[in-house]
Amino acid sequence: MASSGGTGVRAPGRASIGVRTLRTDRWWAAPLATFGFLFGWVVYATVRVCLHSDYWVAKYHYLTPFYSPCLTKSCTPDSALFGRPLPRFPIIIPFAIVSLVFLLGFRMTCYYYRKAYYRSFWAAPPACAVAEPHRRYSGETRFPLVIQNSHRYFFYLAALVALVNTIDLIDSFTQGLGLGNIIMLINVVGLWGYSASCHTCRSIMGGRLNHFSEHPVRYRLWGWVSKLNGYHMQLALGTLVTLAVTDAYIALLAAGAFSDLRIIS
């Protein structure tokens, strides 16, 4: 096992060990699970937003977050809380294309998701101390990945979308209270938690200051966001679950698979 003149752990001068890792634990399990979960979610979401049906329960004003806000003439008029300024959409274009672009941008540039997909989709690295398969690596130094630095803009846009989801939720409460509202409520609380725990939010609130002592309010805000930030991964993944559950529940209700469990009608 002499040095092979390769790069990385096989570079000349380094201890010559033939294998890419000597880890004996199941290091591949976490990236594999992340891959499966994210891939499955994207497939589900893509199918649902392209379906153009079962997104609105007129009786209880339940609108799935995947179709909110509905801004196109293709939408059922009463589901369009903000009017329908856009023309009809052909099949395949999601009704909520505007908000979906923002949300996709927000999650794709999120520091947690970056870690998740760099590891599980890109294998850079697949796991710690497991050699990656790429010959060259420039990280986020140049185009296209330098665009990750735009996360802050998506943060503001995603906060707007969370506001829209909150308005949808309030609208649903005008029709009484059922299991549907509660599921929507959990989702909206989760979305605000996810946005508030964002690293960019942490920086905006106070992280970019050097003199906390001169900004007591921002220091306190920074402290709160820092606490939430410790759960950013859980919130990022948890809200994918609440989004899918909210959508599936409303889809099944709209399709008449079962009726809503009503508490106050």
Add this chain to the structure above:
Amino acid sequence: MTYDAHFRVWRGDTDAGDLQDYIVEVNDGEVVLDVIHRLQATQTPDLAVRWNCKAGKCGSCSAEINGRPRLLCMTRMNNFGADETVTVTPMRAFPVVRDLVTDVSFNYTKAQQIPAFAPPVGVAPGDYRMAQVDVERSQEFRKCIECFLCQDTCHVVRDHEENKQAFAGPRFLMRISELDMHPLDSRDRKLEAQDRHGLGYCNITKCCTEVCPEGIHITDNALIPLKERVADRKYDPLVWLGSKIFRRGSSTGGARTPGA
């Protein structure tokens, strides 16, 4: 409990080397370094291993155990089953000197390239005054024992020798972050972090945080905040415009004595 453990230890030097098998006695409460020392005392007097404190404080005994970068002196033998093979190799990101000893001078070179703390003009040593809340954040980074396990694990250099020129590594980007957050440091370190020390290479995959024996949240508390500060300066036209209009340089950087 005393038992005989199966150890595989990398022996060799720059030119060649391989894993060699040993059966060594292990006693209750021992750490991997104890077993390596017993091996040295009983079977392989010429085995090279670097260590000093045996208390996880000097950062000398960094190596890789079953493929994971760890301190030899802080890895307890009861992590492993009595029938489990324990494989010990030198750190794989640095040139090997002999057996478990590597040449970590890459890290000293990087340390030298980072401009030192720069107090504001007119404030002499002894006159530094800082509020505790202003320095609290960076005190976490001062726990670093310079074991360089984070530098060893970071895939940017571990897997790409050619990036060693451009990339300072997590330990030293953390140092820049610490100075950039420092209430009395007057140097603007954001652009140089990105342009000269390779912050952009870090893809925040957190392996440095995973292996740090001091439990420093390197990625969350040093690297990501630094990336945000760089984005403020380099990639955010709004912040740039705001600072031109309101001339607020002080809140995003620059030093001021509190109350001044």
